[in-house]
Amino acid sequence: MLVLRPVAPDDLPELQRLARESLVGVTSLPDDRQHLLDKILDSCASFAASVQAPGPENYFLVLHDRERGQLRGCSEILAMAGFSAPFYSLRNRPFVSNSRELNVQHGVPTLSLCQDLSNHSLLRGFHIDPDLVGTPLAELLSRARLLFIAAHAQRFADTSITEIVGYSSEDGQSPFWDALGKHFFDLPYAEAERLCGLQNRNFLADLMPQYPIYIPMLPQAAQDCIGQVHPQGREAFEILLREGFEANHYVDLFDGGPTLYARHSNIRSIGQSRVANACPGQHSGRGRAWLASNERLAGYRAILVHLDEAPGDLVNLDADAFQALELQPGDPVRLVAL
Known part of the structure; x- marks a missing residue:
């Protein structure tokens, strides 16, 4: 059985393996031992x-x-983006100009550096082993974060965002970066993403243009990247769309990938999850799949279970589920259907 739990210091070697295998563009999972150790210790302190x-x-x-x-995947929640350092993104909105003499009004799409997405909770760092892509365990890895938010709402904003990795070629080239960011940073796309993962985004404000960038002036290949999802990022994208997240007017400033947004009250795993008391019992193993989590903080655990009937005030769980969730009879369990 696979269990989602908080990271621990002993996980460092396995976490390094995941970082080496992660997609370029997952800036919160850089392949750097000291940085990963710092992230682990910071997470332990947060819990x-x-x-x-x-x-x-x-x-x-x-x-x-x-x-x-082994670790088969990882994911994160930053309680509030922009709290400790500015959170930069690109706002994609038209610039409208008027000519009274010609009676013409014209809107041109532009990209502008902004900090509009600060003060939202941020889902990030999603990575799963390739053989688990498209399985219910990918849902567990992504959505159990939302069950954690539901159980500890005071620790988070009322809204969440997530940046989805945008298009890049198999050799790590991003047409969007080559047309825009590379002119200001003089760095390859992969190196720029790595630097962003190792430090805060303050250096972006120092080097990125402060004025709107007219999208029609970019090469067509770069324009085509705006709002597009990398094939390996589609799993994370589609799971959150089903949860109630929506694309907005913001894109990632490195690869032009989309940003998703949702109010917590509209997120399925938050609004539709239910809490029941756990009771020892047995199931056939052929029932409907549910995500189940305990309500703890540092001892948080979440698993995938199959229930023969929908839970009410009580839910029957077998011995393996009790052990994985570290429960005692009568403890609360949060559940949401897969």
């Missing part, structure tokens, strides 16, 4: 902190295969 309002806390979760002693 241990007494928090009544969202701040700089980062909750790092890993998908643990207990039988093989």
Whole structure:
């Protein structure tokens, strides 16, 4: 059984393996030992902190295969983007000009550097082993973050955003970056993403243009990248679309990938999850799949279960589920249908 749980210091070697295998553009998972160790320790401190309002806390979760002693994926929640350092993105909106003499009004799409997306919670760092892509375990890895938010709402904003990795070629080239960012940073796309993962985004404000960029002046290949999803990022994208997230007017400033946004009250795993008390019982294993999590903080656990009947005030779980979720009879369990 695979269990989603908070990261621990002993996970560092396995986390390094995941970082080496992760998609270029997942800036929150750089292949750097010291940075990953710092992220682990920061996450441990976040889970241990007494928090009544969202701040700089980062909750790092890993998908643990207990039988093989391996990590099969990871995902994160930053409680509030822009709290400790500016959170930059590109606003994609038209610039409208008027000519009274010619009686002409014309709108030209532009990209502008902005910090509009600060003060939202940020879902990031989604990575899963290739053989689990398209399976219910990918849903567990992504959506169990939302069950955690539901259980600890005071630690997060009322809204969440996520940046989806945009298009790049198999050799790591981004037409969007080559047409825009490369002129200001003089760095390859992969190196720019790596630097962003190793430090905050303040250097972006120093080097990126401060005036609107007219999209029609970019090469067509770069224009075609705006709002597009990398094939390996489609799993994360589609899961969150089904949850109720929507694309907005913002794109990533490195590869032009889309940003998704949702109010927590409109997110399926938050609004439709239910809490029941756990009771020992058995199931056929052929029932409907559900995501199940305990309601703890540092001891948070989430798994995939199959239930023969929908839970009410009580839910029957077998011994393996009790052990994986670290429950005692009568403990609360949060559930949402897959």
